Amino acid sequence: MPETNSGPAILVEGLTKSFGDVHALRGIDLVVPRGTVLGVLGPNGAGKTTAVRILTTLLLPDKGRALVEGRDVVREAAAVRRSIGLSGQSAAIQEELTGRENLEIVGRLHHLGKAEARIRASDLLQQFDLIDAADRYAKTYSGGMQRRLDLAASLVGRPQVLFLDEPTTGLDPRSRLGMWDIIRSLVAGGTTLLLTTQYLDEADELADEIVVIDHGLVIAAGTAEELKSRVGGDVLEFTVPDRDRITDAVAAIALVGESEPHADKETGIVSVGVGGRGSDALVDGVRSLDAAGVATKGLALRRPSLDDVFLALTGHAAEEEEQRVRRGRSRQKRAAATNGARNKAGKDVS
Amino acid sequence: MTATVVTTTAVPDNPSPLVRGRWAVSDTLAITRRNLLVWFRVPAYIVFTVIQPVIFVLMFRYVFGGAISVPGIKGGYVNFLMPGIIAQTAAFATFGTAIALAQELQKGVIDRLRSMPMARSAVLTGRIVADTLRMLVTVLIVVGVGYAVGFRFENGVFPAILMVLMAIFLGVSICVIAAFTGLAIGDEESVQAFGLIWLFPLTFLSSAFVPIVSMPGWLQAFANNQPVTYVVDTMRVLALGGPVTTSLWKSLVWLIGILAVFGPLAVRAYKRAS
Numbered sequence: 001m002p003e004t005n006s007g008p009a010i011l012v013e014g015l016t017k018s019f020g021d022v023h024a025l026r027g028i029d030l031v032v033p034r035g036t037v038l039g040v041l042g043p044n045g046a047g048k049t050t051a052v053r054i055l056t057t058l059l060l061p062d063k064g065r066a067l068v069e070g071r072d073v074v075r076e077a078a079a080v081r082r083s084i085g086l087s088g089q090s091a092a093i094q095e096e097l098t099g100r101e102n103l104e105i106v107g108r109l110h111h112l113g114k115a116e117a118r119i120r121a122s123d124l125l126q127q128f129d130l131i132d133a134a135d136r137y138a139k140t141y142s143g144g145m146q147r148r149l150d151l152a153a154s155l156v157g158r159p160q161v162l163f164l165d166e167p168t169t170g171l172d173p174r175s176r177l178g179m180w181d182i183i184r185s186l187v188a189g190g191t192t193l194l195l196t197t198q199y200l201d202e203a204d205e206l207a208d209e210i211v212v213i214d215h216g217l218v219i220a221a222g223t224a225e226e227l228k229s230r231v232g233g234d235v236l237e238f239t240v241p242d243r244d245r246i247t248d249a250v251a252a253i254a255l256v257g258e259s260e261p262h263a264d265k266e267t268g269i270v271s272v273g274v275g276g277r278g279s280d281a282l283v284d285g286v287r288s289l290d291a292a293g294v295a296t297k298g299l300a301l302r303r304p305s306l307d308d309v310f311l312a313l314t315g316h317a318a319e320e321e322e323q324r325v326r327r328g329r330s331r332q333k334r335a336a337a338t339n340g341a342r343n344k345a346g347k348d349v350s
Numbered sequence: 351m352t353a354t355v356v357t358t359t360a361v362p363d364n365p366s367p368l369v370r371g372r373w374a375v376s377d378t379l380a381i382t383r384r385n386l387l388v389w390f391r392v393p394a395y396i397v398f399t400v401i402q403p404v405i406f407v408l409m410f411r412y413v414f415g416g417a418i419s420v421p422g423i424k425g426g427y428v429n430f431l432m433p434g435i436i437a438q439t440a441a442f443a444t445f446g447t448a449i450a451l452a453q454e455l456q457k458g459v460i461d462r463l464r465s466m467p468m469a470r471s472a473v474l475t476g477r478i479v480a481d482t483l484r485m486l487v488t489v490l491i492v493v494g495v496g497y498a499v500g501f502r503f504e505n506g507v508f509p510a511i512l513m514v515l516m517a518i519f520l521g522v523s524i525c526v527i528a529a530f531t532g533l534a535i536g537d538e539e540s541v542q543a544f545g546l547i548w549l550f551p552l553t554f555l556s557s558a559f560v561p562i563v564s565m566p567g568w569l570q571a572f573a574n575n576q577p578v579t580y581v582v583d584t585m586r587v588l589a590l591g592g593p594v595t596t597s598l599w600k601s602l603v604w605l606i607g608i609l610a611v612f613g614p615l616a617v618r619a620y621k622r623a624s
Contacts, residue, residue, distance in 0.1 A: 086462060088458040
């Protein structure tokens with residue numbers, strides 16, 4: 001069947017999915033060429049996980065079609081499952097079993113022979129730096145180790161297309177960097193990867209192409225550089241302790257910025273894109289605010305974050321969006337982990 | 351495609367029904383093995399499935415036994431009690447089924463398995479096979495404890511084996527309901543709190559522990575017409591002898607009915623699980 005070996009690894013056309021009143025996907029299109037990495041960027045509740053679940057045959061779409069390695073995820077689901085690997089938001093491993101047992105059982109369920117499953121498990125434990133912990137129960141593993149084991153499990157069947165749904169959510173910064181290294185080496189081996197993430201820097205590091213999803217729609221697509229250029233380079237951000245002076249602060253900083261300033265009335269945080277002017281903009285900003293007589297705290301220059309991309313693309317912050325969606329949904333999702341990670345991203349000062 | 355496939359793990363595009371049948375069996379066995387390994391390693395599960403039924407036997411035998419009269423039962427209350435407690439043991443063993451499935455669903459284990467090229471039925475069948483084996487072990491332990499406290503099979507070996515099988519059949523039927531509940535509720539704590547709370551009235555408001563004639567009239571109406579009573583009555587006849595009444599076919603109709611209704615429901619809940 002030569003036709004299955006031409007064309008993109010993933011092709012999605014007009015995909016929609018609703019859960020009652022919640023329109024998780026409202027018609028998205030994606031094309032992922034073989035051997036490339038697509039980063040799907042968006043806040044919680046944007047529809048990322050729904051898209052992954054449809055592409056991995058876990059969920060039926062309402063409308064549209066999706067092909068993985070040329071196979072329809074609805075009509076040829078069994079064939080699709082033979083060519084994919086999935087690692088979700090939480091570690092889908094059996095904690096009462098050892099790392100080795102986990103992988104061997106997955107191997108057996110991929111219909112490898114006993115000996116082959118054992119060899120495959122050992123290879124993967126080696127590759128993922130888990131060989132020393134191979135015969136310990138997985139519940140004794142750290143969060144990062146559990147995620148590595150989970151990723152290893154998704155690779156047992158040597159998938160051509162790998163889906164990673166927020167692979168680093170909830171991980172500490174060090175484990176996160178370790179995960180990035182592993183993902184890079186997988187991609188170097190020619191695996192096609194679809195990666196969802198809430199972090200611009202993660203998509204930036206790993207993806208060839210990025211799509212931004214909001215409200216179940218693709219609102220932007222391009223390389224990380226292209227997306228960042230929409231923000232207008234670096235961001236100058238500060239807090240105005242006296243909420244009554246926010247309007248004055250916005251007026252003062254608008255003189256310095258290269259994009260419309262954004263002010264959050266509740267937190268008193270004001271941000272503005274300053275392009276590539278770096279420390280000049282910082283100095284100008286301080287002067288301008290000083291001239292207006294506005295007291296500020298924590299004035300700093302930082303790289304654009306997902307929130308900034310969202311602001312530039314949609315005019316609202318990702319977080320506001322997320323809260324709105326979450327209120328509309330019955331299932332709460334990892335709020336603590338997400339907020340912690342976002343705070344970290346927010347402090348990312350350059 | 352043949353020219354490009356070099357890995358040994360590659361499988362034919364459309365496996366024949368025979369190959370798929372073989373996979374369904376081997377996948378079920380792999381899941382069964384996994385579930386049994388987990389069971390052996392969690393002390394809480396062992397307590398739940400072994401110690402708790404033993405406590406029930408001792409409590410009913412020695413605390414309530416003296417106060418409950420069972421006229422016409424050869425060997426007295428302990429012989430009356432044991433078939434009932436064995437049935438209850440088999441039914442309660444299915445708590446583990448519901449909780450484990452809800453847990454796997456929550457943790458994403460079921461998503462992982464469903465995205466793999468394994469037989470989709472195997473997660474359910476492997477769970478039920480493992481839990482049935484677990485149930486059998488528990489039932490045999492309870493029979494042993496029963497013997498230690500004075501229980502005797504009065505009707506020969508073959509009916510005794512049938513009695514155990516009857517208990518297992520009840521357990522498997524309830525296991526399927528539990529599988530459905532666990533997957534449909536999908537939240538471990540909710541399942542623990544009220545997923546199987548109905549098992550208490552079902553087993554206690556039956557002929558399992560006391561003669562139904564000792565209950566108030568309105569309760570008798572329920573107790574006389576529910577499956578656990580039919581099953582326990584049948585088991586009692588098998589264990590102690592006596593005429594096989596209508597309870598045998600009524601039990602079978604109930605249990606087959608439960609499987610016919612909840613089997614497809616459990617499969618549906620599994621397919622839709624998210």
